[in-house]
Amino acid sequence: MDPADPRPLTLGTAGHVDHGKTTLVRALTGTDTDRLPEEKQRGLSIDLGYALLELPSGRRLSLVDVPGHQRFVRTMVAGATGIDLFLITVAADDGVMPQTREHARVLAGLGIERGVAAITKADAAEPTRALAETAALMPGIDIVPVSARTGLGLGDLLAALDRVASGLPATCSAGEEARLHVDRSFTINGAGTVVTGTLWSGQVARGDNVALLPQGVSCRVRAVHLHGQEVQTAAAGQRVALNLVGVSRNDVSRGDVVASPATDMKDxxxxxxxxxxxxxxxxxxxxxxxxxxxxxxxxxxxxxxxxxxxxxxxxxxxxxxxxxxxxxxxxxxxxxxxxxxxxxxxxxxxxxREERPQPAAPPPRPEPLSPRALELEQSLRQAGAEPPLDSELAHMQDELAALREAGRAVRVGPRLHFHADALASIEAQLTGHLAEHPSITLAELRDQLHTSRKFAQALLEHFNGAGLTRRLGDEHVLRRRHTERTAEKA
The missing domain is CATH 2.40.30.10 (Translation factors)
Known part of the structure; x- marks a missing residue:
């Protein structure tokens, strides 16, 4: 994959049972994602379904369709793992229901903030109440009334998904280790064992050597398939099927991981x-x-x-x-x-060191930092708002851990560490701006810090997750609790 190409993205559905997820997916893609006989018989999604969605811009998204019934939330979580954006459905005649709320909590818990809501069955019921309830549940996202039966709003929905997809980070890094969490495995006559999942990071190519974990089995990738077509390489964000040599179907199950041989993942x-x-x-x-x-x-x-x-x-x-x-x-x-x-x-x-207070004893003194750790600390301090990626520091993981324990480095997102002083300075700049302005955008923070979009986005996600700020559409505002504390101190 050319580094300049838009990175592949996976779209996941969400929503209450019988709110039309699978029917809407079929209307958008032409694919019926209910593949099990029991699903056909009951008219109810039980397992994960997959499709390919083409947007008006020509961009293609891998799509994961998840079940909506409360009994299958664990399957929904497995399907939502690794997705980049969501399509949540709310039926016009029902409005927001319990599984709508639970799926929204799952998405928030996984850090998936960008997506679109579809008010389904809008030809059969007035969508006003469902629109208002959805806007209250997930403020800031686009909400589109649609009908899979008549085609109402489908073009607007695709356009909204296109806008959200284009607003996500435009490129992916090829330098990270490959990592796929298996959600299906099966055997094809004459080919052998096949595993499927969303590629979380890195790339995988035909002929690559990989590890199947936790078994620790070394395998070779015989073939790579994307939506039924064999390709040379797949990249992070794509739904992929890997034909593996060196492992039997009976040795693989949902929850296993296919990763680069040198992975640092721990069982x-x-x-x-x-x-x-x-x-x-x-x-x-x-x-x-x-x-x-x-x-x-x-x-x-x-x-x-x-x-x-x-x-x-x-x-x-x-x-x-x-x-x-x-x-x-x-x-x-x-x-x-x-x-x-x-x-x-x-x-x-x-x-x-659990919660057993020992007031008579002084806190343990941290181990002295090694020369390598001190050198790394100085590099992070000098890097300011543009620290190296963790993948560039793979040979210094022990030093990073020591700096974290000493309070001198802070993990920001899955791939970055900032020096604690640099992060505190950035937080002060952010809160200073928000004391004088109602909100800040990603572009504004990027320009203020003289950094790139990648770092600004990671920082905003960190502050959102830490409870300092929250996202409203494309803007970020101080959370009310922080505003109240600031006023009390004044």
Whole structure:
């Protein structure tokens, strides 16, 4: 793939059962994504469906259609993993329903902010109430009344999706490791084992050597398929099918990962994570954790650092910077999302530093930083608002971890670390601007920091996730709680 080409994108559906997701997908793409006999018989999506959507600009999106029934939320989360933008449906005759809200929480938890809402069945019911409820649930997104039966609004919907897609980062990096979370596996006579999923990062090409995890099996990619056509290479953001040599169908299941042989992903039973504001859990709670296309029950504990330890009952394949979703087990409900900060907290002692106050003892002194860590710290400090990508620092992961533990480096998104002082300075600039202006756009922050769109976007997503700001359409505003605290200090 030419680095100048628009990066491939995957669109995911969302919405309450019977709100017309699959029917709308068929009207837009000509593909019936209900492929199982039981789905045909019941008229109900049970598993993930896939299609190719062509936009008015000629751009093509991979499309993942997810089930809407409450019993299949876990399947919905697996399908939403790795998507770039969403199409959420709300029926004109029903309005916003429980699974509409839960799917919206899943999308927010996975950090998927850009998308379009379709008010379906607009030929059969007045859409005014559904429009108002959807705007209140997901402020700032385009909302288009449509009818899959008559074709009403389908052109407007495609145009809205085109606008959102064109507003996403325009290029992808070929230097990152390849990583695919498997959501299907099957055998083709004469070809062997095939796995499918959305390529999270990097590229994969015919003839590449890859690792199947957690098995640790080395495989070779015999063929790469995109929407039924064989290609030489696939890139991050595409729905891909890989024909693998060296592994049998019985050795692969949903939740496994195909990755570059040198991957740093860990098969772990203990994670540290920062959860988004408003996730209602307490130390000792047992919750369900969804990551990639796998899930596990977990016991959570608050850490002195302010994050959370998640002790998993089933190992997950994860890397620092990945998103996860936390759900209540009974009654089942999505609580919110977060970002994994460490896949080996026990090795660094976090699991033993739980919430057991010991006022008589001084806090442990951090280990002295190595010369290499100090050199890296100076590089991050000098880089300011344009630090190197984590992929460029793959040989210094231990030093990065040491800087994080010392409070001198802060992870921003899945691929960046900023020096703590640089991030504090950027935050001060941002809050200073928002004290004098009602909002800030990505372009305005980019220009203020004299940096590129890539870094400005990562920073805004970080501040949104940290609860400092929130997004309203293409603008970002201070959250009310922060505004109130600022006023109190004044």
């Amino acid at each position: 772990t039973r203990c994670l540290a994570a920062e959860l988004e504001p408003g996730v209602e859990i307490e130390s000792g709670d047992r919750v369900q954790v969804h990551h990639g296309t796998r899930e596990s029950a977990a016991r959570v504990r608050r850490l002195p650092t302010g994050g959370w330890q998640l002790r998993l009952e089933r190992p997950l394949l994860a890397a620092a910077g990945d998103r996860l979703v936390v759900r209540r087990i009974a009654p089942p409900e999505t609580l919110g999302g977060g970002v994994i900060t460490d896949t080996e907290p026990e090795a660094r002692g976090d699991a033993r």
